[in-house]
Amino acid sequence: xSGARSLGADYFEGIFAADxxxxxxxxxxxxxxxxxxxxxxxxxxxxxxxxxxxxAHGVLTERLHPLCDQLLAIDISQTALARAQQRxxxxxxxxxxxxxxxAESPAGLFDLCVVxxxxxxxxxxxxxxxxxxxxxxxxxxxxxxxxxxxxxTDYPCTADExxxxxxxxxxxxxxxxLAERHECYRLDLWERR
Numbered sequence: 001x002s003g004a005r006s007l008g009a010d011y012f013e014g015i016f017a018a019d020x021x022x023x024x025x026x027x028x029x030x031x032x033x034x035x036x037x038x039x040x041x042x043x044x045x046x047x048x049x050x051x052x053x054x055x056a057h058g059v060l061t062e063r064l065h066p067l068c069d070q071l072l073a074i075d076i077s078q079t080a081l082a083r084a085q086q087r088x089x090x091x092x093x094x095x096x097x098x099x100x101x102x103a104e105s106p107a108g109l110f111d112l113c114v115v116x117x118x119x120x121x122x123x124x125x126x127x128x129x130x131x132x133x134x135x136x137x138x139x140x141x142x143x144x145x146x147x148x149x150x151x152x153t154d155y156p157c158t159a160d161e162x163x164x165x166x167x168x169x170x171x172x173x174x175x176x177x178l179a180e181r182h183e184c185y186r187l188d189l190w191e192r193r
Contacts, residue, residue: 004123004124004156004157005123005156006103006121006122006123006125006126006156007121007155007156008076008100009076009077009100012075012076012077012080013077013078013079015077016057016077016079016080016083017079020057020083021057023056023117025056025057025059025060026057026059030184031059034147034182034185034187035059035060035063037147037180037182037187038060038063038114038116038145038147038187039063039064039067041145041178041187041189042064042067042112042143042145042189043067045067046067046068046069047067047068047069047111047112047143048068048069048070048111049068049069049070049072049108049109049110049111049112050064050067050068050070050071050072050110050111050112050113050114051071051072051074051106051110051112051113051114052064052071052072052073052074052114052116053074053101053113053114053115053116053118054074054075054076054101054115054116054117054118054121055073055074055075055080055081055084055096056075056080056083056084056117057080057083057084057087058073058083058084058085058087058088059087060114060116061073061084061087061088061094062087062088064114065088065091065093065094067112068093068112069093070093070094070095071093071094071095072094072095072096072097072106072110073094073095073096073097074096074097074098074099074101074106075098075099076098076099076100076101077098078098081096081097081098084096101118101130101133102122102126102129102130102133103126103129105133105137106137108137109137109138109139109142110137110138110139110142111138111139111141111142111143112142112143112144112145113134113137113138113142113143113144113145114144114145114147115130115144115145115146115147115166116145116146116147116148117147117148117149119146119148119157119159119162119163119166120148120149120153120155120156120157120158120159120161120162121155121156122156122157122162123156123157124157124165127157127162127165127166127169128165128169130166130169131165131166131167131168131169131170132169132170134166134170134174135169135170135171135173135174135192138174138192139192140192140193141191141192142191142192143177143189143190143191143192144174144189144190144191144192145187145188145189145190146163146166146186146187146188146189146190147185147186147187147188148162148163148185148186149184149185150181150182150184150185150186151184159185159186160186163186163188170190172193173192173193174190174191174192174193175190175191175192175193176188176189176190177189177190177191
């Protein structure tokens, strides 16, 4: 991971241009179970302001929205955002934005941040930048959920490396509430101290 650079917009535009559902998010039983567990981990409360980083084409966004008064769904790919908006339809509680997080990041404070299947696309510098952003933009008591495929990848880092870097970068400002290992993925839930 040390010298790896984050994957950029061209990489993701290429993926979404080549396949309407490149990771089978809408059809895979594995993805459905993973999304079920993510929602279950978050559903014990209501969130005033949520952020979903890397919304892809909105499969998880559809399920997150009922938990949030307002949800900002961002993605580095304009193609993915267009598909997400088409999937979810008009909804006054969801705002959409094309952003290459963490180089481009929203202002304001959030009480929920969903980082699902994106942190291992970031190199070391962006993981550090993301950790600082999380520490600065989550309200006390706010939650961060991190869900990532736990196998080997050819991405800039593994899920374990990414989560460890984010944890170190937030300097103890988050309390780990869940650290689960499932068959193919890990789910971590942190609460801002």
